[in-house]
Amino acid sequence: MIHPLKQHLLLGIALLANSALTFPAFAEDQGVRDLSAAVRKIFDETRKAIVQVEGTDANGVLRCTGFYIDPVGTIYTLASVAHDVDRVEIIRGGVRHAAEVVVADPRSGIAILKSEPVESFLQPSRNGRPEIASPVVLVGYPLDLDVSPGFGVVAGWDKKIGTKYFSTTHMRANVPVMRGQGGAPLLDLDGRVVGIVTSSVDGGATCYALPIDAAEKLRTDIARHGEVRHGWIGVAVEDCNEKREGSKAVVCDIDPDAPAGLAGVQPGDVILRVGQTRVRCREDILDASFFLTAGELAQIEVLRNGERVLLEAEAAVHPAARKPALQAGMELVPRLAP
C-alpha cells in the first residue's frame, strides 16, 4: 500500500515528464500556425492591390500579374506584357480598366503602367535586401485562376545562371510559381515588396525576382526625368589575380572620349566603388552599371599607385537605350570597341 502523499508526488512527476516530452511538438505546431496566420494576414491585406494585366496584340492575348505601388495608379508588371502591344488592360475585382504603358524596359524585364487612382496599394520595403533564408510571400494570379498566395524563403542573390549574366543581381526565392504569376510581388512578413517575380527556375519550383530597389530606380528615373535613363561611363573591367583594398576589378579598356575617360579614369585603375555600389570583383560591375543614371554625376573611387582617388563622371545614355535617347535629344557617347 503506497502512502497517499507518495501517490500525489508520483502523479506530479508523471505530469511533468509528459509536459516536457510533448512541449516541443506543441511549440512546433504553434509556430506553423503563427506562420500560416501571418501569410493569411498578408494575403488578405494585399490581394486588393494585386491585378491581372492583359496585353493584346495582333497575335492574341498576353496575361500576367501586376500590382499597385502608389495611390495614383502606378503598376509594376512584366515588360513582355506591355511591350509592343495594341492595348493594355488591368482586371481588378473582375472589372476591366484601361491602362497606359509608361515604360516597358527590356533591360530590367519589368514595365510600369498607369491606371486610375486606387485606395489599395503596396509599399516597397525600405529595409534593404532581405538576407538568405528570410521568409517571403508571393501573391499572384496563376493561369486563369484566382489570386493565390505562395510562401518560401530567399535562397540566394545571383548575378548569372549558366553563362548568362543578368542585367543586375536577382533574388532567387524558393517559392513555387506558375505561368501568369510573372510580375507578382514578393513580400516580406511586414507585407512590404522586396522583389518582382520575373522568371521561373527549374520548371517553376523556384523563381527569380528583380529586387525592388532596382525597380524603384526605374520609377525614380521617370519621376525625375520623365523616362528611364540607363547610364554608361565607357569602362571595360576584368579581374586581376590579387585583391587590392578588397577589390580585384581592374580597368582594362577605356574610351578617352567617354565620361569615365574625361573624368580621368585610367587603364590599370582598381575600381573600389561606383556610386553607392561597392565593387569587389568584375561581377559587381553589373549592379554598378544598372544603377547609373544618364545625365547624373556618378562618383567613381579607384585605387591608383596605392592611393585612393575619387573621380566624378556624368553618365551618358547606355548603348542599349540609345534609340529612345535619340528621340529625347540626349547627348550620345560612342561605344567602346569590343
Place this chain on the structure above:
Amino acid sequence: MKENHTPKLSEDDVSRLLRFKRYEMPPPGFHEDFLREFQRRQRLESMRPNWWQRFKEAVEEVLDRVRVPGYAYATVGLFAVASGAWIMSSDEIGVAGSQPVALAAAPAPSQELKLELTSTPQTVLPNPVNIPDQRLVGTLPPRYLLQSRPASEQEPFSF
C-alpha cells in the same frame, strides 16, 4: 394384294431370245478403233478454245480486216490529256470557291436574255496569311507569362 401381270415366257420364247442375242454383234473394227476414237475426242475437247478466246479471235479477225490510222491513236491520247487537265483545273476552282465570292444579283425577268454585264467585275483577293483574323483574337486562349530567366546583359563587364 396386287396381282403380278408380268407375261410368262414359254420355253420357246426364251430359246428364241437367246439365239437373237447370240447374233447381236458390233460393226467390224469397233473394238479395235474404240480406244483410238476415245483419245481423239478427248484431245479435241481439251484443245477447244473457251468463249473469251473465241470472242478475242473474232475481234482480232475483224480488226485485222480494218486498218486504224495513227492519227486516231494520237487524237485519243490528246483527248485523254486534255480531260485530265480539265479535271485538275476543276478541283482548283473548287478550293478557291470555298472563299467568299461576290455573287452577281439575279437579273430581272426582262433582262434574262441579255448578255450585257450589269455590274463592274469584282476581283476577290485572299486575306493576307500573316495577319490573324481580328475576330479570332478574342477567342484565342491567353498566353500566361513567366520568363525562363531574368533579362541578360549583352556586355556584362563594360559599363
